[in-house]
Amino acid sequence: MTAKATEAPLVLGIESSCDETAAAVVSGMRVLGATVATQHDLHEEYGGVVPEIASRAHLERILPVVRSALAEAKVRLEDLDAVAVGHRPGLIGALLVGTSAAKALALGLGVPFLGVDHVHAHLVSGLLEPASSTPPSNSSPSLPAIGLVLSGGHTSLYRIESLTRPILLGRTIDDAIGEAFDKVASMLELGHPGGPRVERLAVDGDPEAFDFPIANLGRQRLDFSYSGLKTSVRYKIRGIPGQEADHQPVKPADVAASFQAAAIGAVRRNLRKAISAHPDASALLVGGGVIANRSVRTMLEEECHKADLTLHLPSTAWSQDNGAMIAALGGLRLAEGESDDLDLAPAATTREDRVIHHPPAS
Numbered sequence: 336m337t338a339k340a341t342e343a344p345l346v347l348g349i350e351s352s353c354d355e356t357a358a359a360v361v362s363g364m365r366v367l368g369a370t371v372a373t374q375h376d377l378h379e380e381y382g383g384v385v386p387e388i389a390s391r392a393h394l395e396r397i398l399p400v401v402r403s404a405l406a407e408a409k410v411r412l413e414d415l416d417a418v419a420v421g422h423r424p425g426l427i428g429a430l431l432v433g434t435s436a437a438k439a440l441a442l443g444l445g446v447p448f449l450g451v452d453h454v455h456a457h458l459v460s461g462l463l464e465p466a467s468s469t470p471p472s473n474s475s476p477s478l479p480a481i482g483l484v485l486s487g488g489h490t491s492l493y494r495i496e497s498l499t500r501p502i503l504l505g506r507t508i509d510d511a512i513g514e515a516f517d518k519v520a521s522m523l524e525l526g527h528p529g530g531p532r533v534e535r536l537a538v539d540g541d542p543e544a545f546d547f548p549i550a551n552l553g554r555q556r557l558d559f560s561y562s563g564l565k566t567s568v569r570y571k572i573r574g575i576p577g578q579e580a581d582h583q584p585v586k587p588a589d590v591a592a593s594f595q596a597a598a599i600g601a602v603r604r605n606l607r608k609a610i611s612a613h614p615d616a617s618a619l620l621v622g623g624g625v626i627a628n629r630s631v632r633t634m635l636e637e638e639c640h641k642a643d644l645t646l647h648l649p650s651t652a653w654s655q656d657n658g659a660m661i662a663a664l665g666g667l668r669l670a671e672g673e674s675d676d677l678d679l680a681p682a683a684t685t686r687e688d689r690v691i692h693h694p695p696a697s
């Protein structure tokens with residue numbers, strides 16, 4: 336049986352918004368082939384992603400990555416039914432590479448082209464299934480659901496009535512949670528990317544050693560703020576400006592553990608607020624690189640158990656940036672009869688208004 340015999344359309348998804356060049360072939364939520372070429376080694380010496388280096392690396396890698404995903408899926412280019420790309424938000428030069436490649440492929444093949452929002456795509460990553468899964472087990476969440484994206488660029492909560500049109504409830508007003516992990520890693524001289532390294536160091540630390548602040552932006556508000564936490568961590572490591580002479584050295588593992596506890600505590604608190612403001616929600620969809628963190632996963636399991644929500648937790652591989660989530664969201668839009676014109680421009684940001692949602696009284 337060839338992959339073409341599968342029922343849902345075959346969608347190629349391309350991702351190039353930051354420092355991973357990725358492609359995948361997906362049918363419905365089944366991932367037939369997927370390749371991720373990470374650029375972490377290229378950016379490590381700079382302690383963060385350098386946009387020009389990222390764009391150049393995407394250019395070199397994009398076609399090999401597409402070929403590799405097709406080969407793994409045993410799908411020929413001519414078998415594809417559509418091409419989707421994450422066209423926003425992200426580094427504009429990096430997005431241009433993936434968007435141009437996707438448009439060229441769609442035009443050459445004469446198939447629909449779809450630009451999808453990278454952050455919205457993270458929300459479907461917990462629905463992805465391996466090619467071998469028959470029948471699909473996980474792919475239809477009951478809606479409405481709450482959505483949570485925790486990544487290097489985003490910390491956002493959504494109400495999801497339709498997977499293709501999530502409604503933004505709250506987001507960070509300064510740093511994203513993953514960015515805070517990366518900055519704390521840099522203060523502790525752990526290298527880049529910092530999230531996994533902070534998590535590893537935190538294992539040997541005391542999460543209650545320091546009482547780092549969690550910003551509270553108001554009882555009703557579902558926004559996040561991580562800049563105050565980051566500053567407190569800096570003062571704990573280096574001393575308060577002007578009083579460095581009195582500073583006592585601290586154990587890095589205790590800083591990592593206490594920071595991680597505060598960063599995750601902020602998510603737990605806003606998630607609880609979202610759950611109580613949306614009592615009609617019956618599932619939680621999550622995505623983004625920080626979802627790979629074991630303490631985050633445990634917190635999500637605890638909160639969903641308590642609130643009786645079905646948790647759609649992506650595997651560690653699907654929580655980070657990948658082409659499969661892009662293809663899957665593109666496939667959902669295609670099923671709704673949508674596609675985009677080839678003049679769709681990539682965009683560094685997504686313009687979304689926060690909605691204070693009042694769910695129907697049950």
Ligand code: KG4
Nearest residue numbers: 486487488513530531623624625628655656
């Ligand atoms: O979703 P993602 O791959 O890219 C963006 O769209 O931003 O997320 C990358 C972020 C980085 O900030 C990285 O440090 C963080 O996810 N991250 C983690 C862990 N693994 C990756 N943060 C905390 N704990 C982890 N285990």
Ligand code: ZN
Nearest residue numbers: 486623624656
């Ligand atoms: Zn991402």
